[in-house]
Amino acid sequence: xxxxxxxxxxxxxxxxxxxxxxxxxxxxxxxxxxxxxxxxxxxxxxxxxxxxxxxxxxxxxxxxxxxxxxxxxxxxxxxxxxxxxxxxxxxxxxxxxxxxxxxxxxx
Amino acid sequence: xxxxxxxxxxxxxxxxxxxxxxxxxxxxxxxxxxxxxxxxxxxxxxxxxxxxxxxxxxxxxxxxxxxxxxxxxxxxxxxxxxxxxxxxxxxxxxxxxxxxxxxxxxxxxxxxxx
Numbered sequence: 001x002x003x004x005x006x007x008x009x010x011x012x013x014x015x016x017x018x019x020x021x022x023x024x025x026x027x028x029x030x031x032x033x034x035x036x037x038x039x040x041x042x043x044x045x046x047x048x049x050x051x052x053x054x055x056x057x058x059x060x061x062x063x064x065x066x067x068x069x070x071x072x073x074x075x076x077x078x079x080x081x082x083x084x085x086x087x088x089x090x091x092x093x094x095x096x097x098x099x100x101x102x103x104x105x106x107x
Numbered sequence: 108x109x110x111x112x113x114x115x116x117x118x119x120x121x122x123x124x125x126x127x128x129x130x131x132x133x134x135x136x137x138x139x140x141x142x143x144x145x146x147x148x149x150x151x152x153x154x155x156x157x158x159x160x161x162x163x164x165x166x167x168x169x170x171x172x173x174x175x176x177x178x179x180x181x182x183x184x185x186x187x188x189x190x191x192x193x194x195x196x197x198x199x200x201x202x203x204x205x206x207x208x209x210x211x212x213x214x215x216x217x218x219x220x221x
Contacts, residue, residue, distance in 0.1 A: 034208040036150075038150075042213075043212060043214055044150065044200070044211050046207070046209075046210060049208035050207070050208070053207070055207070087149065087150055089150070089208075091204065091208055091209055094138070094155045094157075094162075094164040095152070095164055096142070096152035096155065096209070098142075098149060098150040100149050101149045101150070
């Protein structure tokens with residue numbers, strides 16, 4: 001199975017900060033990677049798919065990059081609505097795997 | 108739209124069948140998935156099924172106990188869960204593999220407790 005290693009697990013930041021979350025796959029997944037945002041008590045919401053394509057309706061301060069085994073999610077200027085938990089997920093294979101999650105907290 | 112149902116409280120060793128009703132897309136054309144999230148934990152993939160239902164995939168953690176299936180005539184996905192244990196307590200989300208990526212429903216809660 002493909003393992004996804006996401007870091008950091010927790011991130012303390014202030015409104016306006018630039019935030020970067022990384023995700024590493026144990027083997028190449030090409031660009032079959034999605035980023036999700038999850039708020040407490042809610043379902044995961046797609047932010048980015050195919051590594052770098054912004055989902056419709058998602059603010060442009062979110063961006064994704066990478067291919068193969070190394071991926072990043074960047075929030076260019078953190079907003080109050082962005083304090084949540086973020087997950088990467090590979091869908092290169094039917095055997096999906098998720099990163100461990102990154103909780104973005106208010107500093 | 109995806110709407111999960113069938114969750115609830117079940118005793119250890121019991122069984123439960125989750126359902127996921129789909130609408131707004133051609134159900135039979137898309138692979139479907141189940142993932143779960145234990146209290147305070149991350150997301151764990153459980154199972155996937157191809158559009159025809161002819162191919163299924165299951166996580167090692169539930170292999171031999173859970174079975175995924177679908178009824179394309181009813182646009183419904185199922186997860187049959189047997190021999191449930193405390194470790195299966197979670198919110199279960201169904202998802203569709205769209206042309207972009209996996210998209211998840213709102214989830215149904217399963218609690219395994221005496």
